[in-house]
Amino acid sequence: xxxxxxxxxxxxxxxxxxxxxxxxxxxxxxxxxxxxxxxxxxxxxxxxxxxxxxxxxxxxxxxxxxxxxxxxxxxxxxxxxxxxxxxxxxxxxxxxxxxxxxxxxxxxxxxxxxxxxxxxxxxxxxxxxxxxxxxxxxxxxxxxxxxxxxxxxxxxxxxxxxxxxxxxxxxxxxxxxxxxxxxxxxxxxxxx
Numbered sequence: 742x743x744x745x746x747x748x749x750x751x752x753x754x755x756x757x758x759x760x761x762x763x764x765x766x767x768x769x770x771x772x773x774x775x776x777x778x779x780x781x782x783x784x785x786x787x788x789x790x791x792x793x794x795x796x797x798x799x800x801x802x803x804x805x806x807x808x809x810x811x812x813x814x815x816x817x818x819x820x821x822x823x824x825x826x827x828x829x830x831x832x833x834x835x836x837x838x839x840x841x842x843x844x845x846x847x848x849x850x851x852x853x854x855x856x857x858x859x860x861x862x863x864x865x866x867x868x869x870x871x872x873x874x875x876x877x878x879x880x881x882x883x884x885x886x887x888x889x890x891x892x893x894x895x896x897x898x899x900x901x902x903x904x905x906x907x908x909x910x911x912x913x914x915x916x917x918x919x920x921x922x923x924x925x926x927x928x929x930x931x932x933x
Contacts, residue, residue, distance in 0.1 A: 743810070743811075744807075744810075744811050744814075744815055744818065744819075746776075747776075747778060747806065747807060747810065747811070747815065747818075747819050747822075748818050748819055748822035749822070750772055750776070751799075751803045751806075751807075751819050751820075751822040751823040752822040752823065752825065752826055753768070754768040754769070754772075754799060754803075754823060755799070755822065755823040755824060755825065755826040755827050756826035756827075756830070758799060758861065759854055759857060759858045759861070762791065762797030762798040762799050762800070763798065763861075763862040763865055763866070764858050764861040764862055764865070765797070765798055765799030765802070765823075766784065766788070766798065766861075766862075766865030766866075766868065766869070767861055767864055767865050767868070768799075769784050769798075769799070769802050770784060770865075770868060772806075778806040778809070778810050779802065779805065779806050779809070781872060783802075783805070784802065785869065785872060785873065787801050787802050787805060788869060799823050800820055800823060800824065803819040803820045803822065803823040804816045804819065804820045806819055807819030807820060873896070873899055873903075874895060874896055874899055874900050874903070875894045875895060875896060898931070902924070902927065906920055906923075906924065
């Protein structure tokens with residue numbers, strides 16, 4: 742029954758996370774809060790892995806959660822559960838898109854879906870930013886009201902590394918793999 746619940750949760754994520762892998766992050770945090778399949782820290786780890794390896798975040802997380810909770814069978818089923826709604830939707834859309842490409846309702850739907858998926862991705866990015874830069878699971882609005890409380894929880898080393906790498910990525914024209922390797926090396930060296 743628990744495996745069926747996991748498959749249903751990942752199927753729901755696959756169906757409603759419009760905007761790709763990053764748009765699955767809010768759904769994944771919701772699952773982490775409700776179930777024991779993975780934690781918020783697992784999500785951060787998989788964001789780092791997924792952004793440095795081929796494959797979307799949601800697929801990697803579904804495979805991990807399924808495998809760690811139910812073995813290979815769970816990994817396969819949870820991964821398929823996440824991917825199946827997208828496959829069905831894409832097949833349906835591909836079949837009718839040419840016919841309705843200029844339809845005002847279709848165009849209107851896409852006009853609303855684009856900002857909605859952008860909002861999902863931005864919310865996920867903000868959540869990741871807070872979790873990485875602060876030494877607490879979640880920064881509360883009470884803490885934000887007291888700036889001193891916020892500054893005591895800042896992970897200054899993470900903030901410094903982010904700033905340095907952000908500037909380097911924007912102004913040093915080398916392949917992104919080098920930044921990933923440098924980041925991994927710094928994490929190992931500094932035992933972060």
